[in-house]
Amino acid sequence: MRVLLFILNFICFASVAQHTSNFGRFSIAYPQGCAPVTIHISEHDNLGTISRQYFYEEGLIETTDTFHTYTEPGRYEVVQFLGEDIQPKTDTLVFEVLEAIPPALSIFQCSETEITVAFTDAYYDYYIVWFSETDSIIYMPGDELPYHDYGQSNGMVQATGYFDNAYASCPEVSQSFNLKSLQPINILSAEITEACIDDLYLQLALSTSPDPFTLYSVALQKNGTAFETIHQGNLTSQDPFFHLGPDLQIDEFCVRINVLNPCADTIWFTQETCAPTGPLSKNLLASYATYSGSNIWIHIDSSSSKEVQIKRKYGNGSFAVVATTQSDYTDNIPPGGRPFQYRLVQQDSCHNAIDSIVVAPPHIKLTDRSYAENRIQISLSEPQNALGSHTQSLLFYNSDSSEVLETNFDTDILLPGGLGTPVHLRVLYTYDNDIHILSNALTENYEITVFIPSGFTPNDDGLNDHLELFGLPTSDFNIIIYDRWGAPIHQSNANPVWQGEIGKHDADEGTYLYRLTFRLESGELKTQVGTFTLLRN
Incomplete structure (x- = not known):
């Protein structure tokens, strides 16, 4: 019965409409998926055998391949270029690659043969839980918890997380168990x-x-x-x-x-x-946690001379011991970008706990990205400590930290120019006694766009007679101009780039396509495509 339920639900979840581009010329199956994920483009236009090229992500060139594999989380713009004079020349869609996080689950026994499964991570929209090769159930948060009677004291549970309207590429987790008779605990x-x-x-x-x-x-x-x-x-x-x-x-x-x-x-x-209730001590009040690079540095209050046990947890999980120390500690945290909390437990010489405090560094997460405006939105988890009042600010810096810009804190952020293509961002908390606490770092690419006029008039009237580029970061560039059939008619690496001639003849009025390649100050090569109009009146 549960196998039939799984099949019916799987058909229901799978029958989702295609994720279609802005002008409906092409589509992919879903708008998102866990890394690594491969998309395959379906073309829907009726334009015959004209050439079509696709641009998938920065650092790659256009290709005729209709499939591509994304390996890193992020939001990507898929661009289609048409090879003939069809307006507009380009069509786009946005595809989001999500972090591949295994589901977090707990198995609880109901008897020596029965178990139920509880999910402690709300990352996914729904889960498929397998109790055997033939017995499974779809669980959605809020449903009655999955249950199974194995008829024996051992077995294995396997679960996979899924997002609504997404590729089924997210990881699975399996957990085996060996049940014992239930016992009281003193x-x-x-x-x-x-x-x-x-x-x-x-x-x-x-x-x-x-x-x-x-x-x-x-x-x-x-x-x-x-x-x-x-x-x-x-x-x-x-x-x-x-x-x-x-x-x-x-x-x-x-x-x-x-x-x-x-x-x-x-x-x-x-x-x-x-x-x-016994007397309460206050030996760890000046302790705190901050990010140091990609790791977390935990400051142990110098007024504490006793051994301190450091325990770490994520989300609703349980604290687990990571170190025992009498001094500051750097936690080399696992990858994944998750916020962590730490419980510092002060112990006496007999390892009895006499004081504790929970600390955590601030943690930021990207929630939205506008490439056209170089604008991002973030969410923020506040730091945990007993340091008292503080101020907040944003720190922007370049790749080698040689240039740093500090601004007022906001969750709606316009990325600053002048720091190079990759811009790094942290939130800074400043407390009394000159204590500074940093969040984790976000790295976003600053999209440098060269301005090309939408049209020009090469009629020798002294106004707008040349096609000129504005905002080039360096003098190292090359532009190719194509006619309405997609054939290259002009190439230049000098600015202004075109006077409206093909050879010794005036070019016809109309719309032309360009492909601009330019080098950034960092040495990175960027590509920009678009159209402009040539007018003679």
Whole structure:
């Protein structure tokens, strides 16, 4: 039955209209896909056997190939050039290549043979979950969680993420499991600690390591009030932390850990402990995290002389230990451009946690790009620390950081010229005591466009008699002009580039196509194509 459901849903998802160019002359199957992804162009015009060329991405020349593979995430403009005097000469569409991120999922057992699957990453629009070669289900966020009874205690789950109206090129993830009998978990100790000013965390010490396939809930009772659930999901550490929030006046508290059956929404086991709130220390308040190059540098408050355990997590995942240190630490983070958080846990000589703080660097992400205006839009995740008030600004710099431009912060950004073709961008936070915190870097190409008039009149009246180029970055350029049949009629590397003659004869009035190649100050070669009109009256 589930196989039939998968087939019917797959047909439904696959039957999506083509992604068509602006003038309807060509199309591809979908407007987006995960890297690497190959597109294939379908041509829809009725223009016969005229030549058609395609431009896919910077650094490549035009080609007659109707297929192309993109390997890097980004937004790309696919341009079609026609080889005859058909207006307009070009047609375009935009294709977005997305980051190939494996789905993040958790497996929870309902019994010694039954499991359910929960997705902890909201990156994709829907998922296909395989329990075996013949048994699968389509899951969309908000649906009832996928469930399966294997009839045995071990097996494997495989899942692939999909975007609506996109190529099915995104990665899959597989996870095997070996289920054990469900067991209670005992709380050895519970303590309320202060992460930063009036920002509290609950720290637990458990009797055993939590089972990775068991669904737990943690509930807290404050000053005799009702229990409130503060966490539900995996427990991946034997000494887990839970954020409680600011301005809490807690004199005494109780903690309860439940072992849940997610399929029946029932509780298998429950354990409880109570304790008074002890004194709160403030030894890590000046700690913070900032990007240093492509890595993250974590400053440990110099007032702290004890060993500090550094734990890292992404999104709604669990903190995992990456280092134990008494000094600053550089985290060589994995690629992927994800925002990370860090929990710094100060320990005594017996490795008991006595203080903690959560820090994170600011993180920016590109949300929109206008190539015509050299404008981008970004989203920003604020830094986490206890440093207090700050100011924000934008830093633009060139490839070797020899030129830096600082401007007011905004999420709608016009890329500045004069820094070269690749422009690098970070957000800068400036705190008291001359503390500077940087976000990750975004790199966007500044699109340099040479202005070519839409027309000129070579009639010797002293006005607009020549076709002239404006805004050339260097004197190294070459322009080829084509007639309405696509044949080259003039070539020049001197400006003005044309006086409206073909050989010794005046060229006819009409529209002409040009292909301009020019070199940037960095040495990079750029290509620009378009049309202009020759008038004689």
